Amino acid sequence: MEEDQIKECNRCGELKYLDDFYSYEKVNAKGQIYMYYYPYCIECSKTKATKWKKDNPERFKEIHKGVKDRRREYESIHNQLRNERGDIRKWRMKNPDKIRSYGKKKRIHDITEFQWLKCKEYFGNCCAYCGKDANENWIRILGALKLFDLSKEHVDYNGLNDLSNCIPSCRRCNSRKNVKEFLDWYSHKNKIYSIDRYNKILQWRNADCKKFM
Numbered sequence: 001m002e003e004d005q006i007k008e009c010n011r012c013g014e015l016k017y018l019d020d021f022y023s024y025e026k027v028n029a030k031g032q033i034y035m036y037y038y039p040y041c042i043e044c045s046k047t048k049a050t051k052w053k054k055d056n057p058e059r060f061k062e063i064h065k066g067v068k069d070r071r072r073e074y075e076s077i078h079n080q081l082r083n084e085r086g087d088i089r090k091w092r093m094k095n096p097d098k099i100r101s102y103g104k105k106k107r108i109h110d111i112t113e114f115q116w117l118k119c120k121e122y123f124g125n126c127c128a129y130c131g132k133d134a135n136e137n138w139i140r141i142l143g144a145l146k147l148f149d150l151s152k153e154h155v156d157y158n159g160l161n162d163l164s165n166c167i168p169s170c171r172r173c174n175s176r177k178n179v180k181e182f183l184d185w186y187s188h189k190n191k192i193y194s195i196d197r198y199n200k201i202l203q204w205r206n207a208d209c210k211k212f213m
Protein backbone atom coordinates (compact mmCIF):
# COMPACT_ATOMS: atom_id res chain seq x y z
CA MET A 1 0.00 0.00 0.00
CA GLU A 2 2.72 2.42 1.06
CA GLU A 3 4.54 2.24 -2.24
CA ASP A 4 1.33 2.73 -4.20
CA GLN A 5 0.93 6.22 -2.91
CA ILE A 6 1.21 9.00 -5.40
CA LYS A 7 1.07 12.66 -4.57
CA GLU A 8 0.36 15.71 -6.64
CA CYS A 9 3.10 18.34 -6.72
CA ASN A 10 1.61 21.73 -5.82
CA ARG A 11 3.97 23.49 -8.18
CA CYS A 12 4.20 21.49 -11.41
CA GLY A 13 0.88 19.74 -10.85
CA GLU A 14 2.24 16.31 -11.73
CA LEU A 15 1.27 13.17 -9.92
CA LYS A 16 4.47 11.74 -8.55
CA TYR A 17 5.69 8.92 -6.39
CA LEU A 18 6.12 9.78 -2.71
CA ASP A 19 9.84 9.05 -3.19
CA ASP A 20 9.92 12.10 -5.42
CA PHE A 21 9.14 14.40 -2.47
CA TYR A 22 11.39 15.39 0.39
CA SER A 23 10.04 14.09 3.67
CA TYR A 24 10.77 13.96 7.35
CA GLU A 25 9.17 12.56 10.47
CA LYS A 26 6.90 14.84 12.43
CA VAL A 27 4.97 14.41 15.67
CA ASN A 28 1.27 15.24 15.71
CA ALA A 29 -0.80 16.67 18.59
CA LYS A 30 -1.45 13.16 19.90
CA GLY A 31 2.26 12.48 20.07
CA GLN A 32 2.19 10.05 17.14
CA ILE A 33 5.00 10.08 14.61
CA TYR A 34 4.00 10.50 10.99
CA MET A 35 5.80 11.20 7.74
CA TYR A 36 5.51 14.73 6.44
CA TYR A 37 5.96 15.27 2.70
CA TYR A 38 6.82 18.60 1.14
CA PRO A 39 4.12 20.00 -1.12
CA TYR A 40 6.59 20.44 -3.98
CA CYS A 41 8.36 17.55 -5.66
CA ILE A 42 12.14 17.33 -5.28
CA GLU A 43 12.66 18.59 -8.80
CA CYS A 44 10.52 21.67 -8.16
CA SER A 45 12.07 22.23 -4.72
CA LYS A 46 15.51 22.27 -6.30
CA THR A 47 14.40 24.62 -9.04
CA LYS A 48 12.87 26.95 -6.46
CA ALA A 49 15.94 26.92 -4.27
CA THR A 50 18.26 27.59 -7.20
CA LYS A 51 16.07 30.43 -8.42
CA TRP A 52 15.99 31.96 -4.96
CA LYS A 53 19.78 31.89 -4.71
CA LYS A 54 20.07 33.52 -8.13
CA ASP A 55 17.52 36.23 -7.28
CA ASN A 56 19.04 36.92 -3.89
CA PRO A 57 22.82 36.78 -4.37
CA GLU A 58 23.63 39.20 -1.53
CA ARG A 59 21.43 37.41 0.91
CA PHE A 60 22.81 34.10 -0.22
CA LYS A 61 26.41 35.24 0.33
CA GLU A 62 25.58 36.65 3.72
CA ILE A 63 23.88 33.60 5.06
CA HIS A 64 26.51 31.27 3.72
CA LYS A 65 29.16 32.82 5.95
CA GLY A 66 28.84 30.09 8.49
CA VAL A 67 27.31 26.73 9.01
CA LYS A 68 25.20 28.15 11.80
CA ASP A 69 23.53 30.56 9.42
CA ARG A 70 22.65 27.90 6.92
CA ARG A 71 19.65 26.95 8.88
CA ARG A 72 18.29 30.47 8.42
CA GLU A 73 18.56 30.24 4.64
CA TYR A 74 16.78 26.95 4.75
CA GLU A 75 13.94 28.37 6.80
CA SER A 76 13.76 31.47 4.69
CA ILE A 77 13.39 29.46 1.51
CA HIS A 78 10.74 27.33 3.08
CA ASN A 79 8.81 30.29 4.44
CA GLN A 80 8.84 31.67 0.95
CA LEU A 81 7.67 28.35 -0.42
CA ARG A 82 4.89 28.23 2.13
CA ASN A 83 3.67 31.70 1.17
CA GLU A 84 3.76 30.90 -2.50
CA ARG A 85 1.99 27.65 -1.92
CA GLY A 86 -0.84 29.59 -0.31
CA ASP A 87 -0.98 31.91 -3.32
CA ILE A 88 -0.97 29.00 -5.75
CA ARG A 89 -3.75 27.31 -3.84
CA LYS A 90 -5.89 30.44 -4.02
CA TRP A 91 -5.13 30.78 -7.69
CA ARG A 92 -6.01 27.15 -8.33
CA MET A 93 -9.35 27.54 -6.56
CA LYS A 94 -10.19 30.57 -8.69
CA ASN A 95 -8.95 29.01 -11.95
CA PRO A 96 -9.93 25.34 -11.93
CA ASP A 97 -10.15 25.29 -15.73
CA LYS A 98 -6.52 26.36 -16.11
CA ILE A 99 -4.97 23.81 -13.80
CA ARG A 100 -4.71 21.13 -16.45
CA SER A 101 -2.33 23.14 -18.60
CA TYR A 102 0.11 23.33 -15.71
CA GLY A 103 0.69 19.60 -15.67
CA LYS A 104 2.78 17.81 -18.23
CA LYS A 105 1.55 18.18 -21.76
CA LYS A 106 -0.80 15.24 -22.05
CA ARG A 107 -0.98 13.61 -25.42
CA ILE A 108 -4.57 12.77 -26.23
CA HIS A 109 -5.70 9.51 -27.74
CA ASP A 110 -8.06 9.78 -30.67
CA ILE A 111 -10.15 6.70 -29.92
CA THR A 112 -13.86 6.16 -29.38
CA GLU A 113 -15.48 5.23 -26.10
CA PHE A 114 -16.29 1.82 -27.59
CA GLN A 115 -12.64 1.22 -28.54
CA TRP A 116 -11.53 2.21 -25.06
CA LEU A 117 -14.00 -0.22 -23.48
CA LYS A 118 -12.76 -3.01 -25.76
CA CYS A 119 -9.18 -2.13 -24.95
CA LYS A 120 -9.79 -2.31 -21.18
CA GLU A 121 -11.77 -5.50 -21.63
CA TYR A 122 -8.88 -7.08 -23.58
CA PHE A 123 -6.58 -6.48 -20.65
CA GLY A 124 -9.14 -7.84 -18.17
CA ASN A 125 -9.89 -4.34 -16.87
CA CYS A 126 -6.42 -4.28 -15.37
CA CYS A 127 -3.30 -2.22 -15.83
CA ALA A 128 -1.51 -3.72 -18.85
CA TYR A 129 1.87 -3.11 -17.21
CA CYS A 130 1.50 -4.27 -13.61
CA GLY A 131 -1.83 -6.14 -13.70
CA LYS A 132 -3.48 -4.02 -11.04
CA ASP A 133 -7.27 -4.24 -11.19
CA ALA A 134 -9.14 -1.08 -12.15
CA ASN A 135 -11.06 -1.30 -8.87
CA GLU A 136 -7.80 -1.03 -6.97
CA ASN A 137 -6.59 2.08 -8.72
CA TRP A 138 -6.84 4.13 -5.54
CA ILE A 139 -4.55 7.10 -5.35
CA ARG A 140 -3.91 9.32 -2.38
CA ILE A 141 -3.97 12.90 -3.57
CA LEU A 142 -3.38 15.61 -1.01
CA GLY A 143 -4.41 13.26 1.74
CA ALA A 144 -7.64 11.99 0.20
CA LEU A 145 -8.04 8.60 -1.42
CA LYS A 146 -9.65 8.68 -4.85
CA LEU A 147 -10.56 5.86 -7.21
CA PHE A 148 -9.31 6.61 -10.72
CA ASP A 149 -10.27 5.02 -14.01
CA LEU A 150 -7.37 3.36 -15.81
CA SER A 151 -5.47 5.82 -17.99
CA LYS A 152 -5.23 5.68 -21.76
CA GLU A 153 -1.54 5.03 -21.93
CA HIS A 154 0.71 5.78 -24.91
CA VAL A 155 2.99 2.74 -25.08
CA ASP A 156 5.22 4.65 -27.47
CA TYR A 157 5.18 8.14 -25.98
CA ASN A 158 5.81 9.86 -29.29
CA GLY A 159 3.81 7.34 -31.27
CA LEU A 160 0.36 7.35 -32.77
CA ASN A 161 -2.79 8.47 -30.97
CA ASP A 162 -4.80 5.52 -32.24
CA LEU A 163 -5.80 2.25 -30.61
CA SER A 164 -2.59 0.45 -31.63
CA ASN A 165 -0.63 2.68 -29.26
CA CYS A 166 -3.19 2.63 -26.45
CA ILE A 167 -3.29 0.33 -23.43
CA PRO A 168 -4.92 0.76 -20.02
CA SER A 169 -2.57 1.74 -17.24
CA CYS A 170 -2.93 2.45 -13.54
CA ARG A 171 -1.96 5.90 -12.32
CA ARG A 172 1.19 4.64 -10.74
CA CYS A 173 2.54 3.00 -13.90
CA ASN A 174 1.36 5.90 -16.01
CA SER A 175 3.24 8.29 -13.80
CA ARG A 176 6.33 6.09 -13.54
CA LYS A 177 6.66 5.37 -17.24
CA ASN A 178 5.91 8.93 -18.30
CA VAL A 179 8.02 9.70 -21.41
CA LYS A 180 10.35 6.70 -21.08
CA GLU A 181 10.77 4.27 -23.95
CA PHE A 182 8.59 1.20 -23.47
CA LEU A 183 11.43 -1.30 -24.02
CA ASP A 184 13.79 0.55 -21.68
CA TRP A 185 11.25 0.84 -18.93
CA TYR A 186 9.29 -2.40 -19.23
CA SER A 187 12.05 -4.96 -18.85
CA HIS A 188 12.95 -7.65 -16.32
CA LYS A 189 14.74 -4.93 -14.35
CA ASN A 190 11.35 -3.44 -13.53
CA LYS A 191 9.65 -4.94 -10.44
CA ILE A 192 6.27 -5.00 -12.14
CA TYR A 193 7.50 -6.71 -15.33
CA SER A 194 5.86 -9.93 -16.46
CA ILE A 195 6.67 -11.75 -19.68
CA ASP A 196 2.98 -12.67 -20.12
CA ARG A 197 1.86 -9.08 -19.86
CA TYR A 198 4.70 -8.00 -22.13
CA ASN A 199 3.59 -10.49 -24.79
CA LYS A 200 -0.02 -9.46 -24.36
CA ILE A 201 0.87 -5.82 -24.96
CA LEU A 202 2.74 -6.75 -28.15
CA GLN A 203 -0.10 -9.02 -29.28
CA TRP A 204 -2.57 -6.19 -28.76
CA ARG A 205 -0.46 -3.63 -30.58
CA ASN A 206 0.54 -5.81 -33.52
CA ALA A 207 -2.66 -7.69 -34.16
CA ASP A 208 -5.65 -7.77 -31.80
CA CYS A 209 -6.33 -4.02 -31.64
CA LYS A 210 -7.07 -4.10 -35.39
CA LYS A 211 -10.33 -5.95 -34.74
CA PHE A 212 -11.68 -2.71 -33.31
CA MET A 213 -10.14 -0.22 -35.74
Ligand SMILES: [Zn+2]
Nearest residue numbers: 009012041044
Ligand atom coordinates in the same frame (compact mmCIF):
# COMPACT_ATOMS: atom_id res chain seq x y z
ZN1 LIG B 1 6.89 19.43 -9.13
Ligand SMILES: [Zn+2]
Nearest residue numbers: 127130170173
Ligand atom coordinates in the same frame (compact mmCIF):
# COMPACT_ATOMS: atom_id res chain seq x y z
ZN1 LIG C 1 0.12 -0.49 -13.24
